[in-house]
Amino acid sequence: MRALITGAAGFAGRYTAAELLRRGVVTTGTDVPSAPPPPGLTWVPADLTRPDEALRAVEAAAPDAVLHLAGQPRVGASFDDPTGTIRANTGTTVNMLEAVRRAAPAARLLLVSSCEIYGEVQPDRLPIREETPPAPASPYAASKAAAELFARAWAHTHGLRVAILRPFNHTGPGQSPHFVCADFARQVAWAETGRHPPVISTGRLSIIRDFLDVRDVAAAYADALAADLPPGACFNIASGRGVALREILDIFLALARRPLQTHEDPARHRAADIAALVGDAARFRERTGWAPRIALRQTLADLLDHARAAR
Structure with a gap:
């Protein structure tokens, strides 16, 4: 498998790149030109808010599978700059969908969304299943929900093999103190x-949040890239606790x-x-066999x- 990771210099991106390399996957990473590349990757610096640079990154990687992690990850910051958040999260998703459609139409594309799209859920509806209707409560969550709609549209209209991952909160060594x-x-x-x-x-x-170790999340992303997830489907990545x-x-x-x-x-x-x-990851577990392994205290x-x- 040849994989392309966007946002590869970010928190989850660096761990996922390391996990893919450990599994012997030929891996290309891309991130903004100012970002330091993780070790071991083929590196393609690109500003994915520009359609031409997104296309160049996909052409350079010639991937079988794409993990779209790039974006603005902070709920609080999205209130300070909602337009920039839409550009970073929704805009880059559209650019990547188009780039994959044009340059690697047979590739599997995984869009990393967020549990934040669910918004406020009644206690008797926890843990949250994928069928729960989105109710975004922030510009960040709204930008992720919009990105999901574009992904489903490209899957339906263009036959793109795009699936959606909704990770719940994850943390670990190297995370920004903004979290x-x-x-x-x-x-x-x-x-x-x-x-x-x-x-x-x-x-x-x-x-209350459902916390995962970023290393377990990286393993989940790697498992998802190796799986043949149904186009247009979405999957929670969560511990259930x-x-x-x-x-x-x-x-x-x-x-x-x-x-x-x-x-x-x-x-x-x-x-x-x-x-x-709090999420229910039964659907993802049944498809991939993934389960979190690292205890919260560790x-x-x-x-x-x-x-x-x-x-």
């Missing part, structure tokens, strides 16, 4: 030095090398915060060790 687990890890790592106050600032700790942010914080406090206090900061609250997102310990090394 909650990595933010907690960085705060703990700095507080341990004694040069910062021994207080961890938080947002709402009652929020909801974890409150309070539990995440408690694990970090237990791992900390000194006693720490916590403070809930109202400035960290977001109007678009969704109370609970993920958070590895994340904290990475933050300590970076301080």
Whole structure:
């Protein structure tokens, strides 16, 4: 198999590239020209918001399978720049669909969407199945939902072999501190030095999410690329277990090398915060055999060790 990964220099992209290379897959990566390429890849720098550069990347890779990971990944940032988020998430998807249609029409294309498209779901509807209607609560989620519609349109109209993946929250070593687990890890790592106050600032700790290790998600993406998923179909990638942010914080406090206090900061609250997102990945598991392997505590310990090394 010859695979092309967009967003290959990003958090999940780097792990997925490493996983594919470990499996012996001939892998080409692409990302914005300023991004540092991961080791071992054939590298094609490209700005995928430009149709000509998306086409050039696909032509250079000549792929059998494409994983479209590139995009703007932050819910909060999408409120600051909704137009840019649409361009980065929906626009690049359209450009990649067209590029694959023109240059690699027989290739399998996997669009990485997001659990955020589901929006607020009633507790009795958890864990969320793929049939749950999308109800985006942010520009980020709306841009991902729109990208899914374009993918289905290209599958229906052009016969493109495109399927949709909806990963739930994932974290691990190297994640940006713009995300909650990595933010907690960085705060703990700095507080341990004694040069910062021994207080961890938080947002709402009652929020519940379905957390995966990024290494398990990378394995899921690699399994999906190797599978023959039905065109137009969507698949949750999830553990099925909801974890409150309070539990995440408690694990970090237990791992900390000194006693720490916590403070809930109202400035960290977001109007678009969704109370609970927990997924049912039975459909994906039945198709691929994938299941998460890394325990949450191990993920958070590895994340904290990475933050300590970076301080």
